[in-house]
Amino acid sequence: MAARVFGPVPSRRLGRSLGLDLTPAKTCTYDCRYCQLTATDHPATERQMFFQPAELLDELREKLADIEPPDWITCSGSGEPTLHAGLGSILKGIREFSSAPICVITNGSLLGREDVRTDLCFADRVMPTLCSVHEETWRAIHQPATGIIFKDILQGLQMFGRMYPGILEIEVFICPGLNDTEREIDDLGSFFRQLPGLDAVYLNAAVRNPVDTSLLPASPELLDSIKRRLKLQIPVSTAFDHSPLPKRTESKRSPTGQEILDLLRRHPCTLEQLHRVFGGDLRQLTSVTTRLVESGAAEKRPDGTFAPLSSSSKG
Ligand code: SF4
Numbered sequence: 329m330a331a332r333v334f335g336p337v338p339s340r341r342l343g344r345s346l347g348l349d350l351t352p353a354k355t356c357t358y359d360c361r362y363c364q365l366t367a368t369d370h371p372a373t374e375r376q377m378f379f380q381p382a383e384l385l386d387e388l389r390e391k392l393a394d395i396e397p398p399d400w401i402t403c404s405g406s407g408e409p410t411l412h413a414g415l416g417s418i419l420k421g422i423r424e425f426s427s428a429p430i431c432v433i434t435n436g437s438l439l440g441r442e443d444v445r446t447d448l449c450f451a452d453r454v455m456p457t458l459c460s461v462h463e464e465t466w467r468a469i470h471q472p473a474t475g476i477i478f479k480d481i482l483q484g485l486q487m488f489g490r491m492y493p494g495i496l497e498i499e500v501f502i503c504p505g506l507n508d509t510e511r512e513i514d515d516l517g518s519f520f521r522q523l524p525g526l527d528a529v530y531l532n533a534a535v536r537n538p539v540d541t542s543l544l545p546a547s548p549e550l551l552d553s554i555k556r557r558l559k560l561q562i563p564v565s566t567a568f569d570h571s572p573l574p575k576r577t578e579s580k581r582s583p584t585g586q587e588i589l590d591l592l593r594r595h596p597c598t599l600e601q602l603h604r605v606f607g608g609d610l611r612q613l614t615s616v617t618t619r620l621v622e623s624g625a626a627e628k629r630p631d632g633t634f635a636p637l638s639s640s641s642k643g
Pocket residue numbers: 356357358359360362363364365368406407408435
């Protein structure tokens with residue numbers, strides 16, 4: 329079975345972020361055109377106990393004993409983390425043995441559910457996605473599973489914003505030709521201005537191999553113009569405002585091929601990113617990645633990132 333704890337991941341916003349994968353691959357309520365994993369082959373709308381929380385907590389405890397403390401522990405990975413019915417127990421359990429702040433990256437599709445909102449309150453930072461306040465655009469971008477109701481998401485976000493004590497930061501994935509019109513941005517800006525508890529907005533772009541290869545990445549200029557047009561009083565940053573390279577770990581231990589593959593399955597990385605998050609000897613790391621490519625386990629893409637060969641993309 330693939331590890332449920334992976335990384336640390338080189339995260340633009342979270343630095344060295346140790347990842348927790350709460351779903352089997354690729355189990356999601358959405359099938360986003362910009363997804364950097366594979367297409368969603370397990371669409372889901374109901375929460376499930378995919379595995380017992382104690383199993384993941386044991387794995388996490390072991391990993392934390394073996395690495396430099398991460399900047400964040402983050403629930404994300406190869407599907408939608410709020411689909412795990414034990415999310416609240418997992419978040420509470422982490423607090424019992426780790427002081428690292430906890431973040432949940434969610435597509436927000438289940439925020440209409442009270443149990444999901446309650447579980448998320450145990451995280452220090454929650455990053456839901458909202459790419460449009462128009463249902464037809466939302467459908468075109470996310471291709472949601474049958475049973476996911478758009479108005480429940482908007483209402484759920486508002487209820488969550490009112491109750492959540494932590495940092496609430498919404499991610500907007502800008503897909504040129506779909507959600508970058510003046511109407512889209514103006515209406516999104518109005519929604520954000522009225523959203524209680526919103527701390528920040530992040531504008532993202534499909535900079536790494538999206539599933540839908542016809543989707544063009546938004547340019548830095550486009551994201552900057554949208555940032556201005558949103559007219560928000562809270563911080564708005566773009567993918568290009570943050571470095572893709574976190575600070576270098578002091579760790580002297582080189583990662584194994586399996587550890588690298590576990591990370592690449594959820595997050596393709598360059599050699600420099602791998603070296604920064606894992607540490608160890610660069611020549612040894614280079615020879616492990618070369619072996620992964622030569623054995624057919626991974627590929628090196630034209631943009632310099634390594635990715636597992638069995639999947640077409642992710643992030
Ligand atoms: S980007 Fe996230 S929400 Fe969208 S399909 Fe991929 S894993 Fe699911």
